Amino acid sequence: MAENMTLLWGSGSPPCWRVMIxxxxxxxxxxNNKLLSFEKMEHKSQEVLDINARGQLPSxxxxxxxxxxxYAACFYLESQFKSQGTKLIPDGAAEQALMYQxxxxxxxxxxxxxxxxxxxxxxxxxxxxxxALKRNKEALTAELQLWEGYLQKLGSxxxxxxxxxxxxxxxxxxxxxxxxxFGLSAERYPKLGEYYALLKDRPSVKASWPPHWxxxxxxxxxxxxI
Amino acid sequence: MAKEMTLLWGSGSPSCWRVMIxxxxxxxxxxNQKMLSFEKxxxxxxxxxxxxxxxxxxxxxxxxxxxxxxYAACFYLESQYQSQGNKLIxxxPAEKAMMYQxxxxxxxxxxxxxxxxxxxxxxxxxxxxxxxALKRNKEALTAEIKLWEGxxxxxxxxxxxxxxxxxxxxxxxxxxAYLYxFGFCGERYPKLAAYYNSxKDRSSIKTSWPPTWLKSPVQDLLKDI
Numbered sequence: 251m252a253e254n255m256t257l258l259w260g261s262g263s264p265p266c267w268r269v270m271i272x273x274x275x276x277x278x279x280x281x282n283n284k285l286l287s288f289e290k291m292e293h294k295s296q297e298v299l300d301i302n303a304r305g306q307l308p309s310x311x312x313x314x315x316x317x318x319x320x321y322a323a324c325f326y327l328e329s330q331f332k333s334q335g336t337k338l339i340p341d342g343a344a345e346q347a348l349m350y351q352x353x354x355x356x357x358x359x360x361x362x363x364x365x366x367x368x369x370x371x372x373x374x375x376x377x378x379x380x381x382a383l384k385r386n387k388e389a390l391t392a393e394l395q396l397w398e399g400y401l402q403k404l405g406s407x408x409x410x411x412x413x414x415x416x417x418x419x420x421x422x423x424x425x426x427x428x429x430x431x432f433g434l435s436a437e438r439y440p441k442l443g444e445y446y447a448l449l450k451d452r453p454s455v456k457a458s459w460p461p462h463w464x465x466x467x468x469x470x471x472x473x474x475x476i
Numbered sequence: 477m478a479k480e481m482t483l484l485w486g487s488g489s490p491s492c493w494r495v496m497i498x499x500x501x502x503x504x505x506x507x508n509q510k511m512l513s514f515e516k517x518x519x520x521x522x523x524x525x526x527x528x529x530x531x532x533x534x535x536x537x538x539x540x541x542x543x544x545x546x547y548a549a550c551f552y553l554e555s556q557y558q559s560q561g562n563k564l565i566x567x568x569p570a571e572k573a574m575m576y577q578x579x580x581x582x583x584x585x586x587x588x589x590x591x592x593x594x595x596x597x598x599x600x601x602x603x604x605x606x607x608x609a610l611k612r613n614k615e616a617l618t619a620e621i622k623l624w625e626g627x628x629x630x631x632x633x634x635x636x637x638x639x640x641x642x643x644x645x646x647x648x649x650x651x652x653a654y655l656y657x658f659g660f661c662g663e664r665y666p667k668l669a670a671y672y673n674s675x676k677d678r679s680s681i682k683t684s685w686p687p688t689w690l691k692s693p694v695q696d697l698l699k700d701i
Binding site: 304312315316318319320321322323325326329330339343344346347350351354355357374376377379381382396 | 530576
């Protein structure tokens with residue numbers, strides 16, 4: 251099972267981290283994996299292109315099945331290994347609905363984060379505008395307030411979709427962890443801070459923590475004023 | 477069942493269309509629905525904001541379960557109504573894997589389309605527009621479409637994931653139809669054209685075809701892609 255799986259990944263990439271958390275939760279440790287470097291452009295190497303024509307990470311293969319989109323891989327693993335490890339999709343309609351809703355809002359959350367922290371990486375010099383970055387920061391702030399509100403309504407020590415850990419946490423926690431890595435203030439966003447503290451020591455999360463974050467515990471302060 | 481559902485939607489929005497296709501496929505006709513106008517700003521009305529603080533369509537509710545993200549609504553409906561209507565997630569692991577993969581790639585296709593179609597509309601303020609950016613977006617969209625032409629060539633059956641209509645088609649077809657709506661030239665991409673032509677008459681798709689598209693002409697923004 252795990253021996254027939256291969257994951258090519260990059261450290262600190264939330265999409266890669268989602269798949270790694272799912273693999274841990276489903277007791278699929280022992281999968282073949284290789285850590286690649288974005289800086290060295292290894293995501294465009296032949297090894298990646300053989301699995302993923304888009305030259306992106308994660309690239310994931312189980313037997314002959316290539317499932318490179320992180321959400322796709324998470325759904326696939328939960329579906330194929332439903333009876334082992336943690337149940338990642340709750341049975342009850344209400345909790346399931348909330349899980350699906352938050353998972354997909356999670357995509358928007360991730361995009362708004364990237365639009366700020368990777369602005370300089372993605373936008374060519376001649377096309378940069380202070381007005382654009384300012385707008386992206388305002389959009390991220392509004393998004394953060396939404397999530398603070400969502401967590402507020404759930405009460406303390408809750409997972410994102412209710413009492414059970416689910417695919418909503420698998421997909422969204424890496425984004426939350428990245429926010430704090432880039433200097434988000436837990437004082438200004440206490441509910442997100444609590445959620446982060448609640449899950450950062452979960453075994454699947456700890457086991458897949460980005461290695462370069464362990465090597466350099468001090469992150470960046472890009473988001474300190476958000 | 478359908479009577480306990482409400483959908484607020486806009487004509488021509490691929491996200492809204494996806495949910496409507498699934499409701500048809502799962503035999504959930506008869507749901508409460510209201511068509512709203514993006515042009516008139518009705519997606520920011522209090523009726524929408526009550527269901528969806530993001531002020532976006534679709535806004536979908538089943539009893540008091542709110543599912544405003546189109547993928548969320550589609551997954552939820554397939555899960556809750558697995559045993560009725562058409563099965564939208566294949567059993568076969570290989571087809572299932574392909575379905576999941578293509579469903580989420582469909583998101584990328586939608587984004588790259590929007591980056592071109594809406595560049596000079598609402599996406600980018602006038603003072604921040606650059607010919608270089610629009611050119612790059614067009615090149616990215618062309619590359620993306622070529623990728624999908626390749627996927628359709630390699631597909632093991634007439635549908636995106638293989639032999640069965642699935643959630644992958646629910647996500648992909650509205651985007652392909654949207655390309656045509658904006659002047660896409662099917663001659664250049666025969667496999668995508670064949671896909672479009674074979675699915676456009678599927679009952680769930682025909683029933684939910686955007687009403688405003690029946691009345692107004694196609695635009696030619698993408699004719700050179």
